[in-house]
Amino acid sequence: MTDATVHQPSASASKHAHSLLAADARTRKRNAAERRFRMYGIAAISVGLIFLVILLFTIIRNGIPAFTQTYITVEVELPEAKLDKKGNRDIADLKKVSTFGYAPLIDNAIFTKVQELGIETPFEKPKKMRSLVSASAAAQLRYMVLENPALIGTTVEFEVLGSSRVDGYMKGRVTRDSVARDKNIDAEHFDIVDAMAQDGSLARIFNWAFITGADASESRPEQAGIGVSMIGSFFMMLVVLGLSLPLGVAASIYLEEFAPKNRLTDLIEVNISNLAAVPSIVFGILGLAVFIQFMHLPQSAPLVGGLVLTLMTLPTIIISTRASLKAVPPSIRDAALGIGASKMQSVFHHVLPLAAPGILTGTIIGLAQALGETAPLLLIGMVGYIASNVPDGIAGGFLDPNSSMPAQIYEWSKRADPAYYERAWGGIIVLLLFLMTMNIIAIILRRRFERRW
Amino acid sequence: MTMSWLTLIILALGVVGYFLGRQRAMASAGGDIRNLHSLPVYYGANVLFGTVIPSIVFIVVLSIALPSFVGSRVSGTVPESEIAEGSSLSLVLAEVKRVANGLDNAVRGGHMTEAMATDAGADPADVMDRLKDAGQIVTTQVTPEVLEAAQTYRSLYSGGKTFLTIGALIIAVAGFVFSYMRTNHEFRARNLVEKGILILLILAASVAIMTTIGIVLSLIFNTIEFFRLYPVTDFFFGLTWSPSFSGRGGSSELGIIPLIWGTLYISFIALLVAVPIGLFAAIYLSEYASAKVRAVAKPALEVLAGIPTIVYGLFALLTIGPMLMSVFGRDGLGWMSGASSVMTAGLVMGIMLIPFVSSLSDDIINSVPQAMRDGSLGLGATQSETIKQVVLPAALPGIVGAIILAASRAIGETMIVVMGAGAAARLNLNPFEAMTTITAKIVSQLTGDSDFASPEALVAFALGMTLFVITLGLNVLALHIVRKYREQYE
Numbered sequence: 032m033t034d035a036t037v038h039q040p041s042a043s044a045s046k047h048a049h050s051l052l053a054a055d056a057r058t059r060k061r062n063a064a065e066r067r068f069r070m071y072g073i074a075a076i077s078v079g080l081i082f083l084v085i086l087l088f089t090i091i092r093n094g095i096p097a098f099t100q101t102y103i104t105v106e107v108e109l110p111e112a113k114l115d116k117k118g119n120r121d122i123a124d125l126k127k128v129s130t131f132g133y134a135p136l137i138d139n140a141i142f143t144k145v146q147e148l149g150i151e152t153p154f155e156k157p158k159k160m161r162s163l164v165s166a167s168a169a170a171q172l173r174y175m176v177l178e179n180p181a182l183i184g185t186t187v188e189f190e191v192l193g194s195s196r197v198d199g200y201m202k203g204r205v206t207r208d209s210v211a212r213d214k215n216i217d218a219e220h221f222d223i224v225d226a227m228a229q230d231g232s233l234a235r236i237f238n239w240a241f242i243t244g245a246d247a248s249e250s251r252p253e254q255a256g257i258g259v260s261m262i263g264s265f266f267m268m269l270v271v272l273g274l275s276l277p278l279g280v281a282a283s284i285y286l287e288e289f290a291p292k293n294r295l296t297d298l299i300e301v302n303i304s305n306l307a308a309v310p311s312i313v314f315g316i317l318g319l320a321v322f323i324q325f326m327h328l329p330q331s332a333p334l335v336g337g338l339v340l341t342l343m344t345l346p347t348i349i350i351s352t353r354a355s356l357k358a359v360p361p362s363i364r365d366a367a368l369g370i371g372a373s374k375m376q377s378v379f380h381h382v383l384p385l386a387a388p389g390i391l392t393g394t395i396i397g398l399a400q401a402l403g404e405t406a407p408l409l410l411i412g413m414v415g416y417i418a419s420n421v422p423d424g425i426a427g428g429f430l431d432p433n434s435s436m437p438a439q440i441y442e443w444s445k446r447a448d449p450a451y452y453e454r455a456w457g458g459i460i461v462l463l464l465f466l467m468t469m470n471i472i473a474i475i476l477r478r479r480f481e482r483r484w
Numbered sequence: 485m486t487m488s489w490l491t492l493i494i495l496a497l498g499v500v501g502y503f504l505g506r507q508r509a510m511a512s513a514g515g516d517i518r519n520l521h522s523l524p525v526y527y528g529a530n531v532l533f534g535t536v537i538p539s540i541v542f543i544v545v546l547s548i549a550l551p552s553f554v555g556s557r558v559s560g561t562v563p564e565s566e567i568a569e570g571s572s573l574s575l576v577l578a579e580v581k582r583v584a585n586g587l588d589n590a591v592r593g594g595h596m597t598e599a600m601a602t603d604a605g606a607d608p609a610d611v612m613d614r615l616k617d618a619g620q621i622v623t624t625q626v627t628p629e630v631l632e633a634a635q636t637y638r639s640l641y642s643g644g645k646t647f648l649t650i651g652a653l654i655i656a657v658a659g660f661v662f663s664y665m666r667t668n669h670e671f672r673a674r675n676l677v678e679k680g681i682l683i684l685l686i687l688a689a690s691v692a693i694m695t696t697i698g699i700v701l702s703l704i705f706n707t708i709e710f711f712r713l714y715p716v717t718d719f720f721f722g723l724t725w726s727p728s729f730s731g732r733g734g735s736s737e738l739g740i741i742p743l744i745w746g747t748l749y750i751s752f753i754a755l756l757v758a759v760p761i762g763l764f765a766a767i768y769l770s771e772y773a774s775a776k777v778r779a780v781a782k783p784a785l786e787v788l789a790g791i792p793t794i795v796y797g798l799f800a801l802l803t804i805g806p807m808l809m810s811v812f813g814r815d816g817l818g819w820m821s822g823a824s825s826v827m828t829a830g831l832v833m834g835i836m837l838i839p840f841v842s843s844l845s846d847d848i849i850n851s852v853p854q855a856m857r858d859g860s861l862g863l864g865a866t867q868s869e870t871i872k873q874v875v876l877p878a879a880l881p882g883i884v885g886a887i888i889l890a891a892s893r894a895i896g897e898t899m900i901v902v903m904g905a906g907a908a909a910r911l912n913l914n915p916f917e918a919m920t921t922i923t924a925k926i927v928s929q930l931t932g933d934s935d936f937a938s939p940e941a942l943v944a945f946a947l948g949m950t951l952f953v954i955t956l957g958l959n960v961l962a963l964h965i966v967r968k969y970r971e972q973y974e
Contacts, residue, residue, distance in 0.1 A: 061866055068868035072768025075761045079785050079842070082835045086788075089803050090795070281688030289682060290689070303692045308889065308959040309952065310896025312923050313699060316948045319930065320702030327551060342695050349692070375678040403792025406898035409927050426488075437794040444798055444903065452802055459795050470790065 090459055096202045097457025100238035100253065101193035103164065103227065105140040109176060111184040120180045130169040133176075134161065137168055137191055150226040153219050162216040163223065165192035167247070167254045192240075193233065195253040195450040197224055201235055204449065241457060245419045246439060252450035255443070257458045259421055263333050263413070263433030264402060266422075270337025270429070271344060271401050276394050278341075279348035280383075286349075287356040288378050307346035314343045315407030323411060330412035331432035339407045344397040351396070355389025356382060360484045388480030395473040399466050405437040413438040436462045490543070490649055494656045498536040501660050505531030505667050513669035522674035530673045533680050534663030539656035543648060550644045558637045576630070578937070583634035584641070586615045703952060706945035713939040714738060719946060725909035725920075727929065727940045738943045740950060742909040746919035750830045750905060751894035753915060757834025759887055762841025769842070770849045771871055782846070789839035793899040800824075800832040800904030812916050820916035822906065827915045829904035833897055837890050844889065848882030849875060851970065885965035892958035896951060898923040922951050 054062065111118060113136070114128055135157065141164065142157035154160070168191045175189070176182055196216040199205030207218040227233035244256020290296040318339035322328045328335050359382045367377035408414065413434055422431045434442065436458060443455040509527035513519035520527075559577055590596040596614045611631060667673070711719070714736075722739020765785060769778055805823030812820040812827075820827075852875050860870040876883075906918025907928065929944040 065866045065868045071764045075764030079838050278688045281685045285685035285689040312898045317699045405794045
């Protein structure tokens with residue numbers, strides 16, 4: 032009793048403390064820790080997603096301008112006296128007039144336009160207009176005339192590619208202040224640009240040449256396109272697909288269906304999982320030493336690039352193919368064997384077709400990985416090469432020097448003119464669109480054909 | 485005859501053989517398929533394989549062996565006196581090959597007649613002029629010895645090519661006749677064809693091994709060549725990296741320590757970013773997130789893993805670098821002197837590795853048995869206490885394995901460091917200073933100049949070897965840990 036009376040006050044106090052309705056200090060602390068821990072997780076995921084958003088936003092914001100280009104529409108006079116002195120429209124004679132003969136025509140045309148529009152400008156000579164147009168414009172005009180000599184003596188409307196400074200000014204990359212010490216263009220040129228833009232004869236239009244065109248020299252970023260390196264990538268992917276799919280499927284069939292459990296198979300398996308983690312640059316060294324140094328295949332050729340990327344993607348394809356072969360239930364094999372098929376027939380007639388969607392998905396993902404790979408290509412000479420010509424023919428596509436999309440992007444990122452950075456980001460958009468398409472196809476294939484037993 | 489025509493002819497012969505073999509089998513069975521041992525397809529395939537496979541194997545083996553055979557024969561004819569001071573046999577051989585190729589192209593271009601190209605008594609100066617006319621690059625003065633060696637090289641090579649063509653055709657025809665004659669209704673064609681296919685499958689599976697062997701051999705031979713020109717101890721313990729581009733060895737200092745330091749420093753910063761974010765993301769996704777959140781967040785994070793490294797490289801070079809510059813650069817805190825730095829590359833690489841750490845750890849956390857969580861929760865632990873005191877300790881070995889794999893990725897990563905880390909090899913503690921890595925130096929030593937005889941180029945193979953050994957070691961270790969851990973709960 033005494034005990035009870037002594038403890039009475041404290042009991043009532045602790046009764047209060049242990050109420051199920053109010054949490055005590057320790058519980059509150061533990062709950063706070065719980066909430067904090069949860070927040071860490073949410074924060075980590077948000078940080079990851081924010082990085083993704085920033086990355087995509089940067090790519091799109093910097094890359095979209097590459098898809099438009101500034102063109103100036105002018106009426107170019109093609110005087111017979113300058114272009115065809117003999118007047119007989121003979122192609123051989125016409126070809127003697129070099130681009131130097133055509134450049135003044137464009138200068139004059141723009142100068143006329145400037146005066147027509149009544150733009151005030153300190154420049155008095157037509158030659159000063161040359162900073163406004165790309166160095167390639169004269170060549171394009173010449174090409175057009177050679178294609179159609181009947182144009183000589185007439186005045187044609189011609190879309191002149193604007194120079195990269197003018198393009199940069201229209202896109203906000205170049206400002207009047209930034210050209211203060213630029214020997215290519217003066218701030219006064221931008222007065223002309225502004226006036227012509229208002230008139231509509233100078234405008235940014237969609238830049239097909241970027242998607243289909245060839246790379247250009249260091250000084251003409253306005254002309255550079257990713258088209259030729261896209262062809263290089265395409266031929267490389269043909270090699271990768273043509274080699275890695277049959278090899279990968281054959282290797283997986285052997286390892287999954289036929290291989291006895293022994294030292295050799297163990298070795299192969301360990302090998303494959305290790306190869307999948309070897310840095311890609313090491314495959315580049317392999318390609319350099321074996322394909323170029325030892326086998327004397329041509330440098331910079333998509334064939335060699337394809338071979339290197341094949342070796343690199345083979346482990347990925349083997350791993351995913353084995354997984355999809357394993358997913359085919361043994362009852363299918365047993366049924367085939369039970370009605371008298373040989374082991375080989377059961378695999379090729381029954382297991383392989385059922386595993387095909389999974390194999391295809393894995394192959395597409397492997398190809399996507401190969402398409403974006405750059406490092407090994409640096410070593411076999413696919414960088415530093417200006418991919419300026421479309422390869423002729425199929426053999427040329429495999430053997431002629433070419434670049435590839437990621438190598439082209441790397442090449443642009445190394446050039447000094449910031450106009451090339453815009454091209455590099457634009458190239459990344461093109462590359463990512465390809466990768467996205469391939470991955471979406473893979474996902475659709477998986478959704479559409481995946482079977483669960 | 486070119487290689488592609490030869491292959492086409494052999495394939496055509498094989499296809500003809502397929503139909504003939506089928507026909508012969510059916511004829512010998514009296515037109516009744518039930519009298520055949522195997523299905524008619526197998527008789528056709530038997531002839532096809534018998535024709536094509538041996539001759540293709542012959543072509544492949546010979547075309548790999550031919551260059552080295554010719555090379556060794558020609559090197560025997562090059563006199564000692566020709567190997568000048570500071571030069572080596574391989575340099576002279578390269579010169580010989582260049583001249584031989586030049587001769588080929590000159591003949592093809594019509595600048596030289598075939599007789600002139602093979603004439604042993606030709607005047608080297610005249611040949612030189614004609615080669616120059618043909619637009620062929622001839623670096624040094626062609627001596628009579630080199631010219632003679634080049635002519636030997638050409639004649640051996642074209643002889644080898646003829647031998648290859650004729651041999652391959654003979655083998656194809658012989659295979660065709662042999663397998664065609666064997667075809668009759670009792671012949672066990674299916675067994676033979678299936679054995680053939682099995683051998684092909686085994687060959688395909690061994691491509692993986694051959695790749696590894698190829699990597700190891702190409703690294704080892706060139707590394708040995710490098711160590712012949714440059715002392716091993718200076719390479720592994722040298723504290724300066726300053727290759728000279730003009731001189732042949734001697735003046736270059738090729739110590740790997742600054743590169744290893746740069747590699748490890750950048751990887752460390754990358755892991756500092758990737759491990760906490762990746763790990764907490766994995767914990768949240770596997771323990772807290774609802775199915776809906778998981779279905780969105782997990783693939784979204786994995787998009788980061790599917791983005792090519794060139795994109796991250798450009799992001800480092802053009803976005804993160806200038807951004808860091810504006811905070812820590814001359815206008816800000818003044819710690820940074822250029823946009824490329826350890827921090828730039830490390831941060832971006834960390835972003836790249838987040839999904840790598842998170843999806844591996846996610847798998848591992850998910851494979852901790854539910855019973856362990858239930859036991860802990862049943863004793864009154866909160867969810868975070870359960871994770872911290874039960875799940876994580878149980879998953880620790882696997883997570884360590886995942887982190888090691890991520891580290892090996894970081895060490896082998898190339899594009900981000902080539903574009904974001906700079907080119908100067910430094911031993912420095914300041915993370916805002918530009919440093920360089922093993923992979924970046926492999927790229928810079930091997931691009932451009934393709935002369936594989938100087939220590940400045942060969943060092944790339946020694947660097948590659950070091951990189952290969954380090955990453956292979958880490959991978960083997962990580963796979964071992966992960967496998968051990970998986971077995972524990974299976």
